[in-house]
Amino acid sequence: MPRLKAGEKSRISFKLNGRKVSGDAEPRLLLADFLRHEIGATGTHVGCEHGVCGACTVRLDGVAIRSCLTLAVQANGRRVDTVEGLAEEDGTLSRLQAAFRRNHALQCGFCTPGILMSLEDFLARGGEPDEGEIREMLSGHLCRCTGYSGMVRAVLEIVEEMHEEQNA
Amino acid sequence: MKPAPFDYIAPESVEEALAVLAEAGEDARILAGGQTLSPMLNMRLVEPAVLIDISRLPALDYIRRKNGHIEIGAAATQNALENWPELAAQAPLLAQALPHIGHFQTRNRGTVCGSLAFADPSAELPLCLALLGGEVVLQSASRQRVVKAADFQLGMLSTAREADEIISAARFPVAEAGAGYGFAEMALRHGDFALAAIAVKAGKTGVRIAIGGVADRPMVRNFPAGIEGAALDDALNDLAWDLAAADDPHATARYRRELVRRLGRKTVEEAKSCRV
Incomplete structure (x- = not known):
C-alpha cells in the first residue's frame, strides 16, 4: 500500500455483512465514523471513543474489536460484520x-x-x-x-x- | 475525540517499516494493536506525523519456542498468546496474568510487544517480563540488539527503545522445572489498571517477587527459598515501604502498601503450593 497522505481521502472498500461497500476516508477516520457517516450504517453506536464502553464493537474478519480504536483504512479489503447483519431480511431475529x-x-x-x-x-x-x-x-x-x-x-x-x- | 491528521503507511515488509521509521524517527509511531495508541490519538495526547502499521506483517505474527524462551513477534496479539496451546505448560505465569489485561475485545487486538513498548507501571506483561527475567529484541534499519527486562523499562512510560527501533519480539523464559508461579492483582473493576499487581516465582533456590502498579515500573526482589511466616511478612513490609507508594485518586499509598503485604503473602503462598 502506498503512503496515504494526511488530509487526503482514499477509496476504502470492504465486505459489510456480506455486501461490498465503498467510501472515502482520510487516514485518521475511525472505522466507527466511517460506518456511520460514510456508509450510513448507524446500527454501530459510538460511546466513549477510547475503547472502554464497548458500544462500537464490530467483527473484523470475524474477530470482535472496537471500531473506535480501528482506522477505516485498516478495514480495506477485509470483512466487517455489524448488528445490521444479524436478523434475517424479513426481520426474523437471530x-x-x-x-x-x-x-x-x-x-x-x-x-x-x-x-x-x-x-x-x-x-x-x-x-x-x-x-x-x-x-x-x-x-x-x-x-x-x-x-x-x-x-x-x-x-x-x-x-x-x-x-x-x-x-x- | 478524533485524531489529528497523520500520514498512514502499511509497509509490505519489516525492512520497509524500519526504513520509514529511520527516516521519520520521533515523528512516527508504530501501530500494532492500537489498544493504547488509538485512545491516545483520539484524545490527541500524541500527534504523530506518520503512523506505521505493522499489524498485518506475517513475519512479525508468531509465537514460538526458541532456546528456552517463548518468543512472541510484534504483531502477535494477547489473545493469540492466551490461546496458544502450550501456554499453560510452558508459561503458567502468563496463563494466569493474561485474563487480567483489559477485556476479551481489547485482547483480540492488543499485542504483547505493544504493551511492553508502552511501559505502563501497572501493566501485567511488563511485570511478567521483569519477574521472569525476559528480554526484548530491538530492531532498527541498521542494527539489532537484545535488552534485558531490567534494562529496558526505565520508568513511567519510559523505555530504552530508541526512536528508530521497533520491538520486533519479546522473549519470556519458559517455566523452570520444579518452580511454582502465582499472579494476583487488585483493580477497581476487572480490566482496569491494577492498584497493585503481584507476580511470584517460587523456585528451588529462591522466591522471586515482582510488584506492579505501585512504583514507576515493575520492582523485583529475591527472597530465600524457605521464607515463610513472620520472616515473609517482614520482607514484604520492607518491600512495601521501599516502593515509595504515592496517594492518587484511585487509592492511598497506605492501601497500596497493605496490598503489597497481604496480596504479596497470598501470592507467594500460592506460588509455593504450585511447586511440582
Whole structure:
C-alpha cells in the first residue's frame, strides 16, 4: 500500500455483512465514523471513543474489536460484520437477538449492538462458557440501564441450547 | 475525540517499516494493536506525523519456542498468546496474568510487544517480563540488539527503545522445572489498571517477587527459598515501604502498601503450593 497522505481521502472498500461497500476516508477516520457517516450504517453506536464502553464493537474478519480504536483504512479489503447483519431480511431475529428479547436483556438499546457482536464472536469460539466466563466477557461492555443479569440469562440459555443440539 | 491528521503507511515488509521509521524517527509511531495508541490519538495526547502499521506483517505474527524462551513477534496479539496451546505448560505465569489485561475485545487486538513498548507501571506483561527475567529484541534499519527486562523499562512510560527501533519480539523464559508461579492483582473493576499487581516465582533456590502498579515500573526482589511466616511478612513490609507508594485518586499509598503485604503473602503462598 502506498503512503496515504494526511488530509487526503482514499477509496476504502470492504465486505459489510456480506455486501461490498465503498467510501472515502482520510487516514485518521475511525472505522466507527466511517460506518456511520460514510456508509450510513448507524446500527454501530459510538460511546466513549477510547475503547472502554464497548458500544462500537464490530467483527473484523470475524474477530470482535472496537471500531473506535480501528482506522477505516485498516478495514480495506477485509470483512466487517455489524448488528445490521444479524436478523434475517424479513426481520426474523437471530437466535442471540431473540434470547435477548425473551430475557429483557436490553432497555434503551444503546450498548446492545456492541454486546451482540462481541457475543457472536465469543460464542462462535466453541466451548461451554459458564456464568463467570460470560460475566468476565461482558465486563468489556458498559450498560447503564438494565444491568447485566438479563444478558447473562440470555447467553446461558443459548449455551444450554447449543449443548443440547450437540448431544442430540 | 478524533485524531489529528497523520500520514498512514502499511509497509509490505519489516525492512520497509524500519526504513520509514529511520527516516521519520520521533515523528512516527508504530501501530500494532492500537489498544493504547488509538485512545491516545483520539484524545490527541500524541500527534504523530506518520503512523506505521505493522499489524498485518506475517513475519512479525508468531509465537514460538526458541532456546528456552517463548518468543512472541510484534504483531502477535494477547489473545493469540492466551490461546496458544502450550501456554499453560510452558508459561503458567502468563496463563494466569493474561485474563487480567483489559477485556476479551481489547485482547483480540492488543499485542504483547505493544504493551511492553508502552511501559505502563501497572501493566501485567511488563511485570511478567521483569519477574521472569525476559528480554526484548530491538530492531532498527541498521542494527539489532537484545535488552534485558531490567534494562529496558526505565520508568513511567519510559523505555530504552530508541526512536528508530521497533520491538520486533519479546522473549519470556519458559517455566523452570520444579518452580511454582502465582499472579494476583487488585483493580477497581476487572480490566482496569491494577492498584497493585503481584507476580511470584517460587523456585528451588529462591522466591522471586515482582510488584506492579505501585512504583514507576515493575520492582523485583529475591527472597530465600524457605521464607515463610513472620520472616515473609517482614520482607514484604520492607518491600512495601521501599516502593515509595504515592496517594492518587484511585487509592492511598497506605492501601497500596497493605496490598503489597497481604496480596504479596497470598501470592507467594500460592506460588509455593504450585511447586511440582
